[in-house]
Amino acid sequence: MKTLSQFSLEGQVALVTGAGRGIGFAFAHALSQAGAHVLLNDLNEEAAQKACDQLIAAGGAASPAVFDVTDFEHLDSIVDDLVDTHGRLDILMNNAGILIRSPIEDHPMPDFSRVIDINLNAVYAMARSCARQMKVQKRGRIINTGSVMSISARPGVISYTASKHGVLGLTRGLAAELGAYNITVNAIGPGYILTEMNRHVLGTPFEYRIRERTPMARWATPEELGGTAVFLASDAASFVSGQILMVDGGLTCNSLLVESANLGASS
Numbered sequence: 001m002k003t004l005s006q007f008s009l010e011g012q013v014a015l016v017t018g019a020g021r022g023i024g025f026a027f028a029h030a031l032s033q034a035g036a037h038v039l040l041n042d043l044n045e046e047a048a049q050k051a052c053d054q055l056i057a058a059g060g061a062a063s064p065a066v067f068d069v070t071d072f073e074h075l076d077s078i079v080d081d082l083v084d085t086h087g088r089l090d091i092l093m094n095n096a097g098i099l100i101r102s103p104i105e106d107h108p109m110p111d112f113s114r115v116i117d118i119n120l121n122a123v124y125a126m127a128r129s130c131a132r133q134m135k136v137q138k139r140g141r142i143i144n145t146g147s148v149m150s151i152s153a154r155p156g157v158i159s160y161t162a163s164k165h166g167v168l169g170l171t172r173g174l175a176a177e178l179g180a181y182n183i184t185v186n187a188i189g190p191g192y193i194l195t196e197m198n199r200h201v202l203g204t205p206f207e208y209r210i211r212e213r214t215p216m217a218r219w220a221t222p223e224e225l226g227g228t229a230v231f232l233a234s235d236a237a238s239f240v241s242g243q244i245l246m247v248d249g250g251l252t253c254n255s256l257l258v259e260s261a262n263l264g265a266s267s
């Protein structure tokens with residue numbers, strides 16, 4: 001097989017959750033450019049439709065899939081309907097996620113549970129619903145959105161950190177169980193990416209602090225994650241499973257005590 005043709009997703013159907021904007025939209029765009037018909041899930045109907053229109057205008061195939069990923073009771077039938085309509089399901093990108101920043105005393109159980117429900121429980125529920133069809137097809141790709149918080153922590157985001165550590169555990173557990181069905185399960189661990197989720201920190205000391213501690217000395221754009229999604233979804237990654245691929249400008253290989261931008265090459 002020619003190396004480049006291994007990356008083609010022609011003829012495949014991909015479902016991306018939380019694809020109405022931000023990183024999910026960038027994943028959907030990349031998969032569609034690689035040839036997949038992308039089903040763009042979001043809670044926000046207008047955002048999902050607008051995102052689809054953009055992919056179609058760029059020459060891709062896309063359809064909206066509006067539902068709440070925490071609608072656990074109905075996910076099986078929602079996925080069944082999508083498979084009936086589109087004929088197959090090859091790729092699931094579990095991307096929908098939220099972040100609530102607050103110290104422990106201002107982070108009551110309902111907030112903690114909401115974060116765990118969307119960021120972790122829904123990843124399991126979606127994988128469970130979609131794996132049924134992937135098993136029938138004897139091939140599948142499940143790609144979960146982790147974070148640098150899958151392997152590290154900082155104050156003020158305890159529920160998010162717990163959820164993203166859980167995503168790494170789920171990724172490994174699902175990979176262990178589903179590998180026998182030719183279904184690979186991996187995670188992408190984005191570093192700091194400028195999206196609506198964190199736009200409010202622009203210009204604050206936090207933004208600069210991250211820049212200082214990231215070897216590449218900058219934040220990334222969502223588009224910089226697209227190629228990793230295509231790789232993990234494609235035949236090029238046919239024997240890659242149970243892994244988290246950090247796309248973080250080197251942040252997690254850097255000691256958190258070292259401020260990269262302040263150290264010259266001679267230091």
Ligand SMILES: NC(=O)c1ccc[n+]([C@@H]2O[C@H](COP(=O)([O-])OP(=O)(O)OC[C@H]3O[C@@H](n4cnc5c(N)ncnc54)[C@H](O)[C@@H]3O)[C@@H](O)[C@H]2O)c1
Nearest residue numbers: 018020022023042043068069096097147190192193195197
């Ligand atoms: N932005 C970053 O720096 C960063 C870093 C690491 C990981 N991530 C992860 O990437 C993912 C996407 O983040 P983003 O920055 O693009 O966020 P975002 O807030 O810009 O977009 C999230 C999208 O998910 C949708 N969504 C939220 N809850 C949903 C639900 N219950 N059902 C369906 N859709 C829902 C929202 O409507 C929105 O369109 C998240 O899992 C996040 O934790 C983000």
